[in-house]
Amino acid sequence: MTELSITLKPVYSRTVSNPLGVTLPDGWSLSWHQAETFNALSDPSLDVVFNTAMTGDGKSLAAYLRAMTDTTYTLAMYPTNELARDQERQVQNYKTTFNPKYDPQIYRLTGATLEDFVETRQLPSKQQGIIDRADNSEILLTNPDIFHYIHDFRYLRRDSKKVSRGDNADKLFRKIDDNYKLFIFDEFHVFSSPQIASVLNALLLIKHTSTPRKFLFLSATPSELLQDFLSRAGLRYQIIDPGNQGAYRFAASDELGWRQISQPITLTFPDNLEPNVRSSYDWMIENAESVILKFFLDHSSSKGAVILNSIAAVYKLLAKLQPLFFQHGLTVLSNTSLTGERERARSIFDADLLIGTSTIDVGVDFRINFLIFEAADGGNFIQRFGRLGRHAGFPVYQAYALIPNYLVARLFTEKDGKSASLQDGQECDRVALHDLIRESWLFINQFEGYPKRWGTIQSFSSWNELQSPRMKEIYPDAAEGFKADTEAAFEFSMRQKHGQVYHCIKEKQHAILDEARSFRGSSQLDCAIYDVTNHNDPERDRFKTYNLPGLLSNFVFDLMGKDEFLGNVKKAGLPIKRFQEALCYLVLKDYREVRENWHFYHAGNVGELARLGKVQILKGLEVTAGENAISKALYHRSMVCYISDRRRDDLRAKLGLPMQFQAYGLSDDSNDRSPPYTIAFGQSALLLETLIWHWKPKEDEGWIC
Incomplete structure (x- = not known):
C-alpha cells in the first residue's frame, strides 16, 4: 500500500459574553457565531441569516437558542431522516438542560411518520395530520419536502371541476406560517438549484401572505445562487462567518475565551486508487485486517465509520467485515436507505464500526475516532471528513480519504514550476485544507439555469392561486407583490410562463408540470x-x-x-x-459481487426521439436485465424523460454531472454493449434539458413542452 498523510491541527473557537437577556445553564458559554446568530435573528431589519460555522462548533445550539430562552415556535427542516432523528435527540437534550418555562413540545414529522399518524389516529387526510402536529408541537422537526408541498398547495382537498368548492389555497400554509416564527434549513448545501428555487418560491409566498418571519440556513458553504436570488427579490440577509472574523484558531493558547471544537487528525490518502466504482472497495478488502481491524485492536474502545457512495458496496463490505470483527468481540453494522428503522437507530449507538452511505454523512453527530470515506465532490469530501474529530476522549484520530489517484496527485505533486499544495507529513489547518480540496476537485455542475427555466413553473402556480377571488379578498396585494419579486429574482416573465404552462396543459403534458413542481423529483422508477x-x-x-x-x-x-x-x-x-x-x-x-451491465432499450426510432431536443413523455421503454415482467411493467408506463444523442460518459465529462445524477444508457438494440444514447428521467430530465437545450437547432427553441 502506498499512501500520503498530513496532520490536521486542532481547532479552537472563540467564546463571547451572553447576548442581552440570555441566561445559560451553569458552565455553558457561547461561541462567537452562536451569539451573532441570536442577535441576527432578533434584528427586525433582517429576513434571512446564514450560519457558516465549522462542523462541531455548535450550529444546532445557534439555531435553537431562541427556542430555549424565549417563546420562539420553530419549524426545522433536515435533508435526511437520520439527521432529523439525531437532531430530535439533541433538541430534547437542550430542553432538559435549559428547561424553558413554556415547556415546548417537540415532534419529528417525516413522510412515513405522517402516514402512520394519519392511519393510527384514523384522520381523514394528511392535511389533518399536519394540522394536528402543528397544533401540538412548538418545535417541529421535519424535512424540506413537506415544507415545499405545504407551500405548493399539495395537501388540500380540491374539486377538480370547481376549485371554489374545495379548500381555500391558504388553509394549510397559513396555519404553518402563522404558527412558527423561525424556519431552520439545516445542511442546505446538499441541495441543488431545483430545491433552491422551491425554497425561494415558498419564502416569497410567506413574505406576501404573512407577518415577517425569520429564516436560518445552516451551511458550511452557503449557496451563491440563493444569495443572488434573495438580493434580487428584496429579502435582506446576513452571513455569519466565524472564519472571516478571526473566531477560529489552530493552536492552543493560555488566553481565556477559546474552546477546542476539533481534535488533531491524521488524514491519509492512498495514492493508487483508480477512478472507478471498484477501486475503493478493493482497497478496503485488501486492508481489512492490516489497516481497519488493526486500528481497533491497537486502540481499544475506538469507534469508527465508513462512508461510501454505493449502497451495494456497503453491504458487500459488511459481509466481509462483520465476521472478521466478530472474532474479536467487535460489532459492525450498516446504516443506509435500505436499513430498517430499528436497525438504523441501533447502529448509531451499538456499532464499533458503522458502514453507511449519504444517510449518515449529513450532520449526524458521531462519537468516532476512525473514519474511511469516499467523496463525490469537494463539498462532499468536506462534509464527510467533518464527521471526525468532534469529540475528545480518544488517544488518536485517523481518517482515510479514498479519492481517485489523479486528485491525490493534484494535491501532492508539483506542476508548472509551482510547489505542491501539500507535502507528505505536513501539518495543515482545516480552513486551508477545505480551500485546497475545493480548488483541486473537478467542476461539478450547479445547474444555474434551472430556476429560470423550470423553477418558475412553481412561481406561476403560486401566483395563479393568489389571483383567485377568495385569495385576493384576504391578501389584496399579494399576487402583484409575489409576481414582482419572483420576476426580479428569476429574471423571467410571468406572462410568458403563463403561455408555456397552458401550452403544456393543451398538449396533455401535465406530468412534466408535476415534475417541475416536485421538490426532489418524482419516483417513476x-x-x-x-x-x-x-x-x-x-x-x-x-x-x-x-x-x-x-x-x-x-x-x-x-x-x-x-x-x-x-x-x-x-x-x-x-x-x-x-x-x-x-x-x-x-x-x-x-x-451482487460484480455489478450487472445493462441499459434501457426502446424499439422505436431513438435517433428521432433524441432530435426532439426537449423533455417528453415516453412509453415503450424496456430494460436488458431482470425478469421480463419488469420490462413489461416499464413498457406500459408513461415516463417523463429527456433523450440525448451523446453517450452517457461523454455527457458526464463535458457537463460535469454529479456522481449520483440519474442518467443511463439507451439503445434501440437490446444487445448493444455500448449504448449510443443517454436517457434521464424525472427531475434529472429537466436538469439535463436545461444544460443542453441550446444544442438543438434554433428553430426548435420555444415552448418547454
Whole structure:
C-alpha cells in the first residue's frame, strides 16, 4: 500500500459574553457565531441569516437558542431522516438542560411518520395530520419536502371541476406560517438549484401572505445562487462567518475565551486508487485486517465509520467485515436507505464500526475516532471528513480519504514550476485544507439555469392561486407583490410562463408540470421491495422502496405479485398507500459481487426521439436485465424523460454531472454493449434539458413542452 498523510491541527473557537437577556445553564458559554446568530435573528431589519460555522462548533445550539430562552415556535427542516432523528435527540437534550418555562413540545414529522399518524389516529387526510402536529408541537422537526408541498398547495382537498368548492389555497400554509416564527434549513448545501428555487418560491409566498418571519440556513458553504436570488427579490440577509472574523484558531493558547471544537487528525490518502466504482472497495478488502481491524485492536474502545457512495458496496463490505470483527468481540453494522428503522437507530449507538452511505454523512453527530470515506465532490469530501474529530476522549484520530489517484496527485505533486499544495507529513489547518480540496476537485455542475427555466413553473402556480377571488379578498396585494419579486429574482416573465404552462396543459403534458413542481423529483422508477437480507429486521422494517436502476445493477431479487405484496404490507400494520404506485414488487435476496451491465432499450426510432431536443413523455421503454415482467411493467408506463444523442460518459465529462445524477444508457438494440444514447428521467430530465437545450437547432427553441 502506498499512501500520503498530513496532520490536521486542532481547532479552537472563540467564546463571547451572553447576548442581552440570555441566561445559560451553569458552565455553558457561547461561541462567537452562536451569539451573532441570536442577535441576527432578533434584528427586525433582517429576513434571512446564514450560519457558516465549522462542523462541531455548535450550529444546532445557534439555531435553537431562541427556542430555549424565549417563546420562539420553530419549524426545522433536515435533508435526511437520520439527521432529523439525531437532531430530535439533541433538541430534547437542550430542553432538559435549559428547561424553558413554556415547556415546548417537540415532534419529528417525516413522510412515513405522517402516514402512520394519519392511519393510527384514523384522520381523514394528511392535511389533518399536519394540522394536528402543528397544533401540538412548538418545535417541529421535519424535512424540506413537506415544507415545499405545504407551500405548493399539495395537501388540500380540491374539486377538480370547481376549485371554489374545495379548500381555500391558504388553509394549510397559513396555519404553518402563522404558527412558527423561525424556519431552520439545516445542511442546505446538499441541495441543488431545483430545491433552491422551491425554497425561494415558498419564502416569497410567506413574505406576501404573512407577518415577517425569520429564516436560518445552516451551511458550511452557503449557496451563491440563493444569495443572488434573495438580493434580487428584496429579502435582506446576513452571513455569519466565524472564519472571516478571526473566531477560529489552530493552536492552543493560555488566553481565556477559546474552546477546542476539533481534535488533531491524521488524514491519509492512498495514492493508487483508480477512478472507478471498484477501486475503493478493493482497497478496503485488501486492508481489512492490516489497516481497519488493526486500528481497533491497537486502540481499544475506538469507534469508527465508513462512508461510501454505493449502497451495494456497503453491504458487500459488511459481509466481509462483520465476521472478521466478530472474532474479536467487535460489532459492525450498516446504516443506509435500505436499513430498517430499528436497525438504523441501533447502529448509531451499538456499532464499533458503522458502514453507511449519504444517510449518515449529513450532520449526524458521531462519537468516532476512525473514519474511511469516499467523496463525490469537494463539498462532499468536506462534509464527510467533518464527521471526525468532534469529540475528545480518544488517544488518536485517523481518517482515510479514498479519492481517485489523479486528485491525490493534484494535491501532492508539483506542476508548472509551482510547489505542491501539500507535502507528505505536513501539518495543515482545516480552513486551508477545505480551500485546497475545493480548488483541486473537478467542476461539478450547479445547474444555474434551472430556476429560470423550470423553477418558475412553481412561481406561476403560486401566483395563479393568489389571483383567485377568495385569495385576493384576504391578501389584496399579494399576487402583484409575489409576481414582482419572483420576476426580479428569476429574471423571467410571468406572462410568458403563463403561455408555456397552458401550452403544456393543451398538449396533455401535465406530468412534466408535476415534475417541475416536485421538490426532489418524482419516483417513476421506484420499486416496492420485501428485504430478506437482514434476518434481524422486524417484519415492518422489511417493506421498502428502491429505484429500479440500482436494483438491476447491484441486487439479486425475485418477483412478487402486487396483491400478495400489499396484503403482506397490511398484515404488518403498515399503510399500503406508499407502495400502491410502485413500478413492480420484488423480494430482495442478496447483493451482487460484480455489478450487472445493462441499459434501457426502446424499439422505436431513438435517433428521432433524441432530435426532439426537449423533455417528453415516453412509453415503450424496456430494460436488458431482470425478469421480463419488469420490462413489461416499464413498457406500459408513461415516463417523463429527456433523450440525448451523446453517450452517457461523454455527457458526464463535458457537463460535469454529479456522481449520483440519474442518467443511463439507451439503445434501440437490446444487445448493444455500448449504448449510443443517454436517457434521464424525472427531475434529472429537466436538469439535463436545461444544460443542453441550446444544442438543438434554433428553430426548435420555444415552448418547454
